[in-house]
Amino acid sequence: MPENYIAAAVRQSLASSGASAASHERFGYPFHFYETIDSTMTEAARLAEEGAPTGTLVMAEEQTAGRGRLGRQWVSEPGAGLYFTLILRPKIAPVAAPVLTLMAGVSLAEAVRPFVSDRVDLRWPNDLLISGKKCAGILVEMRADPERAQSERLWHVLMGIGINVNNTQFPEGLETEPTSLLLEAGQPIPRVDLLISVLKRLEEDYNSLLVDGAQPMLKQFSTISSYAAGKRVRAGEDGHFITGTTAGLTPEGVLLLRRDDGGLEKIIAGHVRPL
Amino acid sequence: MNLKEIRDIVELITEKGIAEFELERSGFRIKISRRAAPAAGDPVFWQAQTPMGMSGMPSAPPPNAQAGPTVGAGARNTLPTPPPSMVPGGGSSSTTSEEVQTIKSPMVGSYYSAPAVGAPPFVEPGIRVRVGQVLCIIEAMKLMNEIESEIEGEVVKCYVENGQPVEFGQPLFDIRPYASGRKR
Numbered sequence: 437m438p439e440n441y442i443a444a445a446v447r448q449s450l451a452s453s454g455a456s457a458a459s460h461e462r463f464g465y466p467f468h469f470y471e472t473i474d475s476t477m478t479e480a481a482r483l484a485e486e487g488a489p490t491g492t493l494v495m496a497e498e499q500t501a502g503r504g505r506l507g508r509q510w511v512s513e514p515g516a517g518l519y520f521t522l523i524l525r526p527k528i529a530p531v532a533a534p535v536l537t538l539m540a541g542v543s544l545a546e547a548v549r550p551f552v553s554d555r556v557d558l559r560w561p562n563d564l565l566i567s568g569k570k571c572a573g574i575l576v577e578m579r580a581d582p583e584r585a586q587s588e589r590l591w592h593v594l595m596g597i598g599i600n601v602n603n604t605q606f607p608e609g610l611e612t613e614p615t616s617l618l619l620e621a622g623q624p625i626p627r628v629d630l631l632i633s634v635l636k637r638l639e640e641d642y643n644s645l646l647v648d649g650a651q652p653m654l655k656q657f658s659t660i661s662s663y664a665a666g667k668r669v670r671a672g673e674d675g676h677f678i679t680g681t682t683a684g685l686t687p688e689g690v691l692l693l694r695r696d697d698g699g700l701e702k703i704i705a706g707h708v709r710p711l
Numbered sequence: 712m713n714l715k716e717i718r719d720i721v722e723l724i725t726e727k728g729i730a731e732f733e734l735e736r737s738g739f740r741i742k743i744s745r746r747a748a749p750a751a752g753d754p755v756f757w758q759a760q761t762p763m764g765m766s767g768m769p770s771a772p773p774p775n776a777q778a779g780p781t782v783g784a785g786a787r788n789t790l791p792t793p794p795p796s797m798v799p800g801g802g803s804s805s806t807t808s809e810e811v812q813t814i815k816s817p818m819v820g821s822y823y824s825a826p827a828v829g830a831p832p833f834v835e836p837g838i839r840v841r842v843g844q845v846l847c848i849i850e851a852m853k854l855m856n857e858i859e860s861e862i863e864g865e866v867v868k869c870y871v872e873n874g875q876p877v878e879f880g881q882p883l884f885d886i887r888p889y890a891s892g893r894k895r
Contacts, residue, residue, distance in 0.1 A: 505850075505853060505855065506823065506826070506827050506828055506848075506855075507826055507827020507828060507830060508827075508828075530817050530818055530856065531817065531818045531819075531879070533854055533856075534818075534820075534851040534852035534853075534854040535852070536854065537852050537853045537854050538852065561852045561853050562853060574853070575853075575855070576853065576854045576855065577854075577855045577856075577857065578854060578855070578856050578857070579845075579856075579857045579859065593854075674874075689852060690852065704819060704820060704821070704851055704852060704876070705820060705821035705850050705851065705852070705853075705876070706821070
């Protein structure tokens, strides 16, 4: 059976976009493509358990059980968006790993920016918004490799990304109004070009993070994100909220929130929503 | 003493399985403890006056949170360098008098006992777990960290309720190793 045209195009673009595939830890190598799959996260987890290296890309044209955080459903309109998971094996301590979620948002925002004339925003920690509507979802999971974790600190991170590219159908009842690049740009966006651009940004930002630490990336986040400071928000989930004004990020990427009574909170989990 | 020397010491005490190490030189003192839970009075690394739980906020602050208004939290509290006992991706564990091993949280975050809202929990007391089996999820900044069991044994206690915030080093589970179970 001939390979799907988009898979062939991705392979060709990856091959021509830089160093040879034989070079170490290029994002997109090896490349696993599926016309239909339950979830790229599930398949990537399986591959990671088998020892798949950093940069391994698992992509699907359609996910029948695409998932978001805590088992929430991610609807993947077939052939319209980009749905993929990257396997990473960063040599950093797990406590330092959460900042990878912010990094993914920054990389995505920068890759998407040229297509939507600068209207990108990041809602902490990593919701990609265009004109206030959600355009992409990022799900990052991490797990140790119990066989080797003790001696080598080897473990893996699965970075799942779903981008509404040329999507026009969205499920009802989403908490944040969805959009797609097509709807925002007013024209179809070449998915392969966007994927290559996203992979390149992620690879650069990931390597910079490991070498230079998180501070340059967090500074960039704060430049992009209207939520990083001075925004009135409520934070929390399931009816438990606090309100206040965002007051910057800690060196770990944790959002600071100045309550109306003057107290300062660190927001580590739950949603942040505009007031 | 420079960073490399400290790193060397940490590697040495990890290698030798030393629980606590203290060194004093003129005007300088370093103390490294491999027991995960910080003692009272030690600097807390996470401070949230109103911890952000997912499905419910606790009525009382977590053990290491301080009472009173949180002022200047960003400057005072930084995430610590993990102690050498920390196992990547998995909680550290320690053995108590009854040979029960306590799995502790490797990071600050929200605790989830199940993979999805409304799903059955990963484990419960009485459940037998194998090495590498997922016990729970700790979420920090939307990074979902699946905590695995490092031992084969029976879960005898779950310390934390679903949705509650957890501190670094906070006990999560007690697991009684099977005789054939071994720490990997």
